[in-house]
Every structure is written in C-alpha cells, then in structure tokens.
Amino acid sequence: MSGDGRTDRRDSAGRQRGAARSEGRTERSAQAPGERRRGTDPARTVAFDVLRAVAETDSYANLVLPPLLRERAIRGRDAGFATELAYGALRLRGRYDAIVEQAAGRDLATIDPPVLDLLRLGSHQLLGMRVPPHAAVSETVGLARQRVGAGAAQFVNAVLRAVGRSTLDEWLTLIGDAADPHQDDAVARLAAVESHPEWVVRGLREALVGNGRSSDELEALLVADNAAPRVTLVARPGLVDDDELGGRPGRVAPTAHVLDGGDPASVPAVRDGRAGVQDEGSQLVALALAAAPLEGPDERWLDLCAGPGGKAALLASLVDERRGRLVANEVQPHRARLVEQALRALPADAIEDVRTGDGRLVGTDEPGAFDRVMVDAPCTGLGALRRRPESRWRRQPSDLAALSALQRELLGSALAAVRVGGVVAYVTCSPHLAETQLVVKDALRAAARSGIGVEPVDARAVVADLAAAPLDLPGDRTDVQLWPHVHGTDAMHLTLLRRTS
Template sequence: MSNNSRVPSGGRNGGGSERGRGDSGYERRDARGRQRSAARVRGERPVSRQAPGERAKRTDAARTVAFDVLRQVDESDAYANLVLPPLLAERRIRGRDAGFATELTYGTLRMRGRYDAVLAHCVDRPLGDLDPAVLDVLRLGAHQLLGMRVPSHAAVSETVALARAGVGAGPAQFVNAVLRRVSEVEPGEWLERLTAAAPDEVSALAVVESHPAWIARSLREALAGHGRDVAELGDLLRADNAAPRVTLVARPGLVDTSDDDAWHDADLLPGTWAPTALVLDGNDPGAVPAVRDGRAGVQDEGSQLVTLALAGVPIEDSDGEGERWLDLCAGPGGKAALLAAMAAQFGATLVANEIQPHRARLVERALQAIPDGVVEEVRTGDGREVGAAEPSSYDRVLVDAPCTGLGALRRRPESRWRRAPSDLATLTGLQRELLASALDAVKPGGVVAYVTCSPVLAETQLVVTDVLRRRDDVERLDTPAALRRALRTAPDGSRPEIPLPAGDKARDDVQLWPHVHGTDAMHLTLLRKKS
C-alpha cells in the first residue's frame, strides 16, 4: 500500500484533520471529558462518509466491556483473565454477548502484534504517537475485521460508535477512516503483505503470529536446545494464539470424579496425561462446588504433571511417612494444594513459603480443603534465605521459580507485550539463587524439582547447569522416567505414550510444549542431593 492511501494520524489525539490548527485537544473536551471535533467547536457539521442513519449512536455492552478491559490492561498492568469475568458479572453480560466480549478481548490481546503491523500500513505516523485509547479501539476494530465473523460494515460502524462514546467525535472520524482502509484488503492478502515485508523467516512468523521478534527467536532456540525441530516454530506460535481448554485438578483424597454433588452436573472429560486432570467443557469453573470449596481447582495439566512427578520420586529408605516437603515459591497456590493433597496420602507434611504477602493469602485460600495437620505453615519469606536458615531440613523441595512466563502465553496473552530481553538477566539471577537455596534446604537423599513456566534456555538448562557447576553434592535424576510414572493409568494398566525426545536427542530433563502436549510449556528438572 502506498503512503498516499494512509490516513493522517493527527498525533496523540487521533484526529488527523485538525493537525496544525493550534488547539491541543484539551480545549475540545466536553463536560463529560469526551473530545469534540474541531469542526463541531467551530459550529460546523462534522463530515462523515456514513449517512446519518448508518451511524450508530451508541455501542453495545460487549464491545464496551472489551474496550474497558484493554484500558485496564494498558493503564494498570492488569491481567485480562482477572478483570474480564467480574466486569461481565457486574454488567450482567451473559450468553452470546459474554462469548463475543471474551473472544473480542482475548483475540485482540493475542493478535495485537499482527494488527499493529496492519494498522501501521494505514496510518502515516508511528502507532506510538496515537492516544493509547484510540489505538485500543483500532485494535478492537481490526480484530473484528480480520479475526472474527463480523460483517465489515458492522465492524466499522460499531467500532466508530465505541470510539465516539469512549474517546470522542474527532477520534471517531479518524477510527472510521483507518478501519475502512483496513477493510479494503482481504485478511489473506494482509498476511501476504506482512510476510513479504519481513526481513527473514523468523521475523515474518513473529509478526504474522503476533509475537515480539525476540520472543520468537528465543522460542526457536529453545526448540533446538530441548531436542526438537526448529521447523516447529510456526506450530508453537500458533498454539500460543489458540484459546486453551479449562483444565481442573481433582486433588487426590479430597474429591472423586464420581461425586455428583462435587461437580454439580459439570460437563467433564478426563485429561490427556495426568490422573488428576479433568477438562471442563463449556462451564464456569466458579460454578463447580468442588472448585469453590478447594477440593478441586483450575490448573494446567502440565503444572499438575510436574508436581505429581516430584511427589512420586522414591526417597531412599522412606515410604513417605514423616517426610517434610517444601514449596519454596508457593504463590498463588495451585501446585502447593496438589502437593499438600499428595502429602496427606503419604503421611507427609508441607511447608509453603511465599515472598509476597498477598500471594501467601492466595496460597492459604488454595489450601482450605487440606486436612488439618498436613500443612505445617504458610509463611511469608524470601526463598533465597531458606537454605541457610534450614539446611538439610526437607525431603522434597519444589522450586517453581519466577520466570518470564513465556510458556503460558496462550493463557496470559498480554504478557508477551510486557516482557523485554532485559528481564532475563534479573530473573535468571534470582532463579540460580532459589535453586541453590533449595539444594541447601533438602536432606541428603532428598529430591528437588526445578520448574519454570518457560522453555527459554537461559531460564531452564543454563540455570541448572550453572548451579550444578559449583557443587559436587548433587546428581541429576531421570526426569522423563519420573514423569512417565506420573501419567494416568488405564484400567488395563497401560499408560499414554507422552512424546519426548528420544535417541540422540534424549535429555534427562523434560520440556512440555503447547503444540505437542496441549499443555503450557512447563520445564522440569529433578535433582537429588547425594547421600
């Protein structure tokens, strides 16, 4: 597309036709804080390509709630999965409207990179010069035009109405012009243009599949480092953009799948890998009694697997009775609750440590259904200090280390736009200190699980290798074998065959992938302190 077809951006206020007229935009705000066009200030009738009868006077509730969520994500670093459900409930948006709002919100967040690239072809200024609220409106319109089954005329008119209600009449005219430019090109042709404009194949995949280029390159490197084919990168990025299934954990000893009262007619299917996993089809997990009272919870199947693998590793001269287990970084509590349920079955106890007080409270809530006497305490403290304060005190230690979260982008799509390569230096230093502390805290013969929700080599293999390079009292365990022992067992005694690298690519750690296993990209390395 030539520059002649682009729409002037008009700076951060978004109204291209008023550039250079000496007003800042603040003078054009009405009593409700909405921006009026310069034409209306001068008493002129606004010009629009739409007939008066075609212009929507107000937008619908579903689009409004999607816009409000995007603004909270941008302004407050909120997470959409925490903001959207209560807003839908508060505004009584249900059924198809709730489904539309959910797809519009998450789809826009996931595909923001692609839509920004498209919008950049239609505006003559950097998108960063636009008012953030106007840019969010444009992204919502782009998703309706390019990613949803919304007729073009409805996508444009309703988004213009949203702009008029949310940011003012002047920006609404700008939004109308830009979205009409977007709608003039078919979605497939837009993809061809974006691919042709990219400097290399990875950059093309990054923009088309809506990932920052540095993340796409890090994931490509991770595929190779974990024994997979780099040609899978496209499948991996596409899997990050697919809405994940809602997976529940049935905490052992607390709830049974045959207990009708616990599940309240929820439509449940068995998980693929973990014996504790259940897939919830088309229901709100908050409506499930077992979830509300803590006997079950929402937890990715990969997260369940790595926890079960740690609980199942044999400890020398121990049957589990009297063991002490530690969750070093326990917030928000999903793995801690599953560990505690397993500890209750083995006759062990659990200490849950969390550095953030508000996350420690979430851990306490997650543990509400655990029998008395199993959880020694939920403490607030720095996990890096536990090894020195309590050396050789625990039989099993889980280090669910803070990380970039690049393995869970399908669940928290906004995370990909918040992370930067500079985050790795801070996080990997913390990860090394936490792993070293865990190895000091575990007893001789005990086991440490190093877990991240990231496949990035700097956060997985390199952390473990660097920590072990400095000590001679730790050995690596056969993590794939431990994971296979944790898989669900069929009535005939068989277990599913979980795809892991074999032969020359075999490793002693485990990396799960959304495009291969249907889970978050969880990493697990099991280590034993030598007796």
C-alpha cells in the same frame, strides 16, 4: 504486480492500498449524523476497559476481566465474546499494530493509545472473529464516539474500513513482506505475522533446538501461543470424585479434566477448593515431584515459591495421602493469601504452615529439613503466553539476567533445604534455555562448591509412568520440556534432582 512477483498494494498516488487519511481528512460515514451509534454493547465496552487497564495500570487481563464481567452482569455468550475480544486483541497486538499502521498510513506513535486500542479491537473483530464487517466497524465506531469523541471516531471508521477491504491472508502477506523485504530473516517475518517480539521468537527457536526438536516447529509453536487454551480442571486427590467435574480426561495429567466451555466457577468442587483451574503441564510437574523415587522418610514437603497456590494445593492433597504435611512459602504477602485460599479444602493436619518469606534463605535457615522440595521459580512466563496475553509485550531481553540470577539462588536454597536422599523439582513456565538448562548447570556447580552432592533423576521416566498418554519427548535428556503445539500444555520445564551428600 511488482518486479519481484508480489502484489503491489499501492494506489496511483503511491500510498498503500487501503491506507486511511489523517484524522483531519477521514472518510465520512455513510450514515447520517442522527443515525450513528453513540455507544456499543456491554461486551465490547468491557473488552475496551480491559485493554485500557492493561495499558494504564500494568494490570493482568485474567485478573481484571472476571470481576468486570461480574460487576456488569455480563454472562453466557456475551461473556465469551468479551473474553475472546479482549484476549485476542492483546495476544495479536503486534499483528494488528502492523496492519493498522499500513491501513492508517501513519506511524503508530502518532495515534493516541485509547484510539489504538479501539483499532485493535475492531481489527480483531474484522480479521479474527466471526463478526459481520458492518457490525465490527459500526460498533467500534460507536464505542469510539462514546469514549474518545467524534473526531477520533471518524478516524477509527476510516481505518477500520481500510482494514476490512483486504482479507487476513492478504494482510499477513503484506506485513510479512514489510517486516522482511528480502525474505531472508524468517524470525522477523514470523514475529510480525504471528505477533511475538523478535527476541522471544529467537529464544523459542533456540529452546526447541536445545531440547532436541526441530527449528521447523517454530511456526507451529507461535500459532499455538495465539490459540485460546481450553479450561482445564485439576481433581485434587482424596478431595473430589472425577464424575463431579465433567469434561473429558486430559491428554497429559491423570488428574486433569478439560472443559469444552462454561464457567469453571459454576462447578461446586471448584468453588469450595476441592478442585481448581490448572494447566495440565502444571499438574504433571507437581505429580512428578510426588512420584520421583525416594529412600527414607517421605513426610515433610516444601513448596518454596508457592503463590498463587495451584501446585501447593495439589502437593498438599498428595502428601496428605501419605500422612505427611506441606510447608508453603511465598515471598509476597498478597500471594501468600492466595495460597491460603487455594488450600482451604485441605485437612488442617496436611498443612504445616503457609509462610511469607524469602525462599533464598530457607536453605540456610532449615538445612536438610525437607524430603521433597518444589521450586516453581519466577520466570518470564514465555511458556504461558496463550494464557497471559499481555506478557509477551511486557517482558524485555534484559529481564533474563535478573530472573536467572534469582532462579539460581532459589534452586541453590532448595538443594540446601532438602535432606540427603531427598528430591528437588526445578520448574519454570518458560522454555528459554537461560531460565532452564543453564540455570540448572550453574546451580549444580555452585552446590558442588558448597559441598552439596547432587545427581539428576530421570524426569522423563517419571512422567512417562504418570502421563495419561505417551509423550513425545525427543533426545536423550533427563529433564522434560513440554510444548503447547505438541502436548497441548503450557511450555513447562521440569528438572528433578536428588541430593546425594
């Protein structure tokens, strides 16, 4: 034991226990050269290819993995294994990097990126999945031999054997102590152990407190970010019967169906667009815009930032039931095409237009032209980290300034585009205060300077009437903030605003 009561993990030479030697002096495999694997199974190979695509081309795992699985005919349990391996290694990259650095006894910057990805995959199999240790090591070493060469494969073998000598709990204690040697910075420790950048952890803690919750919930929130979410389907009203989708009813959105497994693309209603894959929180905020009290006509709705089209399809099905029509606007042409695909099952008279244009200009070009407007603003995505495993490592604190400026302009455009008496929903899949409450305050001040009167609509009352079960929403605010660890949804923010003049 060390003097402070913690377990001493160094050996007699002063190295961290379990640390591997350098690539030139690695531990030798117990197998004879002719018996060593020179490759691995297709599931592990595709997981490695996903990590390389994410690193080399800034691709998104959720866009890269499905076509690779189809192309290589990987299905069923193998597809599930590949998905958990790739997503888990990406989500927990920070944790595994800290462990690998200790196990290798060297700085991560000295490890070639493809080799580091292999070590992340092997570490996740050893510490995060129910894979027998010998299989986790031998299969990863075989993949390394196939993709990066025999020398690097020896290094991978040595490091993974070192990783496997300790349990996950032992490693978490070690990397937590290394991140916070004096145990006086809970953020640093949680960032290391729960695999989030420190600036994200601080922002999430502030968001919890700013929405009336306790900072003591922070660890539970980070743990929820690291859990693979269930697949949730949306039953688009008027297009599909509930019994076509299976699963169980959602906890939050009345249109939601939660699947316990399987490929959602195998559901006929999903294939033809009458249903879709959509988080419950995302469903709820669209339903809330449609349910917000309104005086006067309710015929023309606008989705200002419509790509990739999930909310637009739900809004279109709702407005169609009222004999109205939807305008879907998207600034990026390829995302506008995704919106068109999402709307394919809707009657033609429910869709007025799918446009490609800058949402910041709509308020000037069509002032007071819409009854309801959705602003699903581009954001950091900090509320959807469990679905976008690579996003936490790509975002930087500097992104907040540019994004919040864009969010203010888009909300200002929406307030100009809605008619007097109409309602705007401001939505983000980030709970960060700079992207939610502060944006709304700034946009309201700017609207007042322009002579536009606005009042808040009690979004909490609206969603309380809609929700499938009572929602835990502390405090006395009129906006709504959902949380993965409380509601089982992405951390969606919703503010409802009515134009008064």
